[in-house]
Every structure is written in structure tokens, then in C-alpha cells.
Amino acid sequence: MTRAGTKLTRRISRTSVVLALAISIALAGCGDSSSPSTQLPIGPQRPxxxxxxxxxxxxxxxxxxxxxxxxxxxxxxxxxxxxxxxxxxxxxPGTYRAVSIGTASSGVHRYTGERASRQFLWPVQQGVVSSGFGIRNGAMHSGVDIAAPVGTPVLAADSGVVIFSGTLHGYGNTVIIRHDDEYATVYGHNSRNLVSEGARVTRGQEIGEIGRSGRTTGANLHFEVRRDNIAENPLAYLPEPATSDGISFAAAGGS
CATH class of the missing domain: 3.10.350.10 (LysM domain)
Structure with missing residues (x-):
């Protein structure tokens, strides 16, 4: 392939990811204010x-x-x-209504299906999975929300190239990273992005900070895993958190 053809392919790949995101946001969005009784009060887990x-x-x-x-x-x-x-x-003061993994009777449960062979890093080191993947209030929620205090570091789930760093309607300040094997990960609602488009990032590198930008009911990271531009359940691509890890699951909620 010529150099010009390679550049065009990369541009098409980037554009298709961003376009698909824009369409999904227009149809569903991330935040939801239609059902206040199901929303989780968001705040730091510890003071x-x-x-x-x-x-x-x-x-x-x-x-x-x-x-x-x-x-x-x-x-x-x-x-x-x-x-x-x-x-x-x-x-x-802390305000999370969180429970230990596996003890929630409603809300967001730990993943029990078959895990993907490709495993990513959790994009935050400590937080509460406050909203899961799938239909939420009659609309598709294309990722998971991980609630944590404003300013908490957002980490690259794997090495790759930043194909978008800016603002998307609904998602607020957003970073999209393209990985190999046609994977892309999405990080939304940031208070600020710390990387620019075209930058190469390494697994675990800080790429942003958790915030409340875009359409959201509280401070959280909206995290997506996409393969061939199709959103898949991120929990299938993340390792099971150990009891000692800083990741837990909310008893009920949505961000």
C-alpha cells in the first residue's frame, strides 16, 4: 500500500470509530435523568x-x-x-453505596460469563462499577461506568495510539485509543485529557482524570471496549478483581 493509501486507511478507521460513537450517543447517551430512584449518589469511597x-x-x-x-x-x-x-x-465524606464483589442483590454484578482471550488493564486503580453494559432504562449503554473522585487518574487499558482526544456530545472530554487486532477503548467524562491525538501510549499510562463532563449524573469514567467498531461488554475484557483490589460493584445505580 502506498503512503497516501496508508494515511487514508488510518483516517477512515479513526473517523468510523468517532462516527459510531456519535450515533450511539444520539440514540442513548450515557447519563440518564429519567429515573432518579435508580441513580447512585457519587462521591469518594473514603474521605x-x-x-x-x-x-x-x-x-x-x-x-x-x-x-x-x-x-x-x-x-x-x-x-x-x-x-x-x-x-x-x-x-x-465518602458516599458510595458499594458492596463486596459477589454480594450485590441488584444493580451491577460481577461478570460471570466466559472471559475474552484478550485482557485489558482496569482503567482506574480504585473505583466502584456503578453502571453495567447493556440495556439501561430502555436504551443501550455501550460501556461501564466506574465512579471515583474527581481527579482520579484514568489509565490506558493497553498500549496503542490516541485516535481522538477532545469533546464528544454526551461523553464530554473523551480519549479514544486504537490498539492492535482492531480493538479500540473509549474513556469519557474526563475532567481533562492528558494526551493528544496521534500520541503513542503505553499500558497503564495516565491519559486523563476522572470528571463530570458531558451527560452524567456524577463523577465517573465511562469506559468502552470496541472491536471492529462494535461495543462489547468491557467486563469480559477485564480481569476479575481480587477482594484486596480497589474495584468493587455498586448495589444499585447508574451514572
Missing amino acids: VSHVVAPGETLYHIATEYGVSVGRLMTANGLSDPRELRVGQVLTI
Whole structure:
């Protein structure tokens, strides 16, 4: 194949992945506000710290982490929301409703089917799988959502080439990596992307940070595995988390 032909093939491959994503988003989207009773309050699994930035309010911070203003005030000994000051370090109390692997009676269960021969790395080291792959509220959810605090590192599930780094409607700040054997992985809702289109990344490299961009009900990573541009259940491509690992499954929820 000529050099020009190779470039065209790569461009078509990249365009087809992004186009398929755009179509799937238009049909289903990732976040869903139609069924509030099934949504998981998103927040850090353990208390974390937050430094107050200019313009932030207690309401803004509480919403970002998925906690109530009252809990936030109690955790920090505040009696008046107006006491907040720039540079102040707040303790964010944990809010995940998570259970140990295999004990959930509803919501997201661990994967019990046959695992794919191709295995990827978990794209976060600690988090709660808050929404699974498949039909959700009557629409197809093409990946899994992994809830974790804003700023948590997002890792490349395997080595490859970044074919998209930007903003997609619904997905927010998104990175798409093309791997060998016609695989691609998708990382959405980032607070920011740390890699550019065309960059070569290695397995486990930090490529972004978890956020709330796009259509989502809380801070989480929307993660997809696609082969030949067809979305497949990511849990089939990820190793079973050990009890000691930082990955757990939510009792109920959706992000």
C-alpha cells in the first residue's frame, strides 16, 4: 500500500470509530435523568480533601462530589455556608453505596460469563462499577461506568495510539485509543485529557482524570471496549478483581 493509501486507511478507521460513537450517543447517551430512584449518589469511597478555589460555593462542591451540603458542613465543623474561604481545605465524606464483589442483590454484578482471550488493564486503580453494559432504562449503554473522585487518574487499558482526544456530545472530554487486532477503548467524562491525538501510549499510562463532563449524573469514567467498531461488554475484557483490589460493584445505580 502506498503512503497516501496508508494515511487514508488510518483516517477512515479513526473517523468510523468517532462516527459510531456519535450515533450511539444520539440514540442513548450515557447519563440518564429519567429515573432518579435508580441513580447512585457519587462521591469518594473514603474521605478525601478538596481545596476551595475562587468562585466555589459549598453547594457547588457538594454537588461535584455527590454529598449533601449538610454532611459537608458537619464534616468540616461549619455552621454557616458563608464561612467558606479560598484556599480552605475541606474534608469530603465518602458516599458510595458499594458492596463486596459477589454480594450485590441488584444493580451491577460481577461478570460471570466466559472471559475474552484478550485482557485489558482496569482503567482506574480504585473505583466502584456503578453502571453495567447493556440495556439501561430502555436504551443501550455501550460501556461501564466506574465512579471515583474527581481527579482520579484514568489509565490506558493497553498500549496503542490516541485516535481522538477532545469533546464528544454526551461523553464530554473523551480519549479514544486504537490498539492492535482492531480493538479500540473509549474513556469519557474526563475532567481533562492528558494526551493528544496521534500520541503513542503505553499500558497503564495516565491519559486523563476522572470528571463530570458531558451527560452524567456524577463523577465517573465511562469506559468502552470496541472491536471492529462494535461495543462489547468491557467486563469480559477485564480481569476479575481480587477482594484486596480497589474495584468493587455498586448495589444499585447508574451514572
